[in-house]
Amino acid sequence: MKFTKLLATAAVALGVATSAFADDKTKVGFVYVGPVGDGGWTYEHNKGRLAVEAEFGDKVETVYVENVPEGADAERVMTQMALQGADLIFTTSFGYMDPTINVAKKFPNVKFEHATGYKTAENVSVYSARFYEGRAIQGHIAGNMTESNIIGYIGSFPIPEVIRGINSAFIHARKVNPDVQFKIVWAYTWFDPAKEADAAKVLIEQGADVILQHTDSTAPLAAAAAAGNVIGFGQASDMAEFKDGPRVSSIIDDWAPYYIARTKAVMDGTWATKSTWDGIGAGMVGIGDITDKVPASVKAEALALKDALASGEYHAFTGPINKQDGSPWLAEGETADDGTLAGMNFYVEGLEGDIPQ
């Protein structure tokens, strides 16, 4: 208890010091789970940080620490940023959830933003993107493009986020192609080029001619390129270097508008706790250029789907949808509520296999 007080006092003292000594810069900290050069998840968060710097110039100072393991190390890095006078700290991995809450308790004057979690506090907001909207478009393209009717899917971990993506892609692939089947491989990693390449090869050997991935490296695209007649999609980042090869489109995480808005809110003193879950409409999920490999009609449909999702006119989970065991989930015209989506732990009807436990 005493220690908490001590830290809080130090933080307050520092807060006073920062405002008293002509340092009116807003200090924003970023905690990254991977290296900034991963080409996917962390790379996009870092692009968001650079956008904050570009937007506010001299008025902000940003700091980051990369490769921070989840757990005690994350707690230390956040504490250190808060001690050094950060006003706002973005913690960009699901595993930072409890550490963020713990540190936020000790520094009531510092604002925290945790990506992809669900625990909020007076000074902790959470934010995430509706990647499943992008998956719907991927599913639509994939269902049209496959000739073998087998689509390979590289899952990272069987968590709601990933399962949601699989369901969304599957529903929309089935819509345009009733014979389509999904083969799912779990890689148990977010970033491991060797494992991801192996997974892609296994799927291709099993007849898949479209590879969807929920892992962050470009290795599956490289494997698809090596195999020839196989297409894939960029994940988290555009992965434009494969545009001449297998990459036909991509899902891009664009954190920049959110990071700029939240930094602005701290500067203006209007920051308040909230849960943000934005999709294509708000610009948090971007759809990378659809290449000419995709027939013009399919591309037009995909873009129309994108617009409908963006305007909110269409929801990616619109009934009738049954669960895998055949029990009804959504009735005709009913759309999924966010609570169910956030904790999604079931496959929809038609998908084969079990979610690993």
Add this chain to the structure above:
Amino acid sequence: MFKLEKRPQPSQAFAYLTPILAIVATMIAGGLLFMMLGKNPFESIRTIFWDPLFGEFAFYYRPQLLVKGGPLILIAIGLSLGFRAGIWNIGAEGQYIVGAICGAGVGLAFYPLEAWFIFPLMIIAGAFGGWVWAMIPALLKVRFQTNEILVSLMLVYVAEQLLASMSLGLLKNPDGHGFPGSRNLKDYPSAFNDEVITGSGMHWGVVAAFIAVIFAYILLNRHMLGFSIRLTGEAPRAARFASVNPTRLILFCLGMSGALAGLAGLFEVAGPAGQISIDFNTGYGFTAIIVAFLGRLHPVGILFAGLLMALTYIGGEIAQANLGLPAAAIQLFQGMLLFFLLAVDLLTNYRIKRISKEAV
């Protein structure tokens, strides 16, 4: 011209001097590296080595040194016993994971009962889990002469799969909205590995690490078993003549290092980490190998090496946040430390002799 000449016996002075020489060499080479990255080398080195200990926020970092160093020391002490006898347990990371799973599993089985005996039971389970995982390479080596380096290393990957399965299945938090990971033991007082003195960073795992240092010292210097370990490593033939039982030694060394790694895992999951999650292990088991060698496989040396390693981690994070040094530069810096130590180590066993041209 210079040439290396083997010393008749290892130099006592250099045995103590080389770690310091290595640190100085690392600072110089590291400083050059940071300079090439466009940073002020003096400021970088000061941030890494000085700020965590005596900087403005040292009150926070000093306890963190114990939190970070504790598991490293505990694991490295166990490893050093085997390393001295030429028994190579490379899989401490796996034993660390299994210890954490067993210990946390026992704790969670009692949830939400509050009772004094839960934490002691978890400690026993943690040590047991690590011991069992280490017994696999030990028994295979004793029975079938398999290579313990390969078996113990491969079992790390098996343990990681087990960890993922536990986080997603058996130990998953029922109130966790379907997300992977167990309940947080910090919210379960009977199972929480709290600080012994509030604000000191000294949790029970750090206490265990200090006890392990003392016991390892006594074992190696005062006990017959410790003598057998040293003898086997230094003179295997002599050890056979002295009727040291190699089977017993293998089982003891691997078992002991496994149990200590398991303990480290339990104390970490019940304390600083708080929960079993897919990415629970962060490489302590591998870093401890460096710590063991950095500490000369000597218990007191390991104590200092563990704290030094913790210092570079914490200082490295500060340098990243304050100076914008990339994480890879910090890792390179840590690697240099071991590299220079091994290089300078040469001077313990060899001396540089100047030879005049005429003599050639």
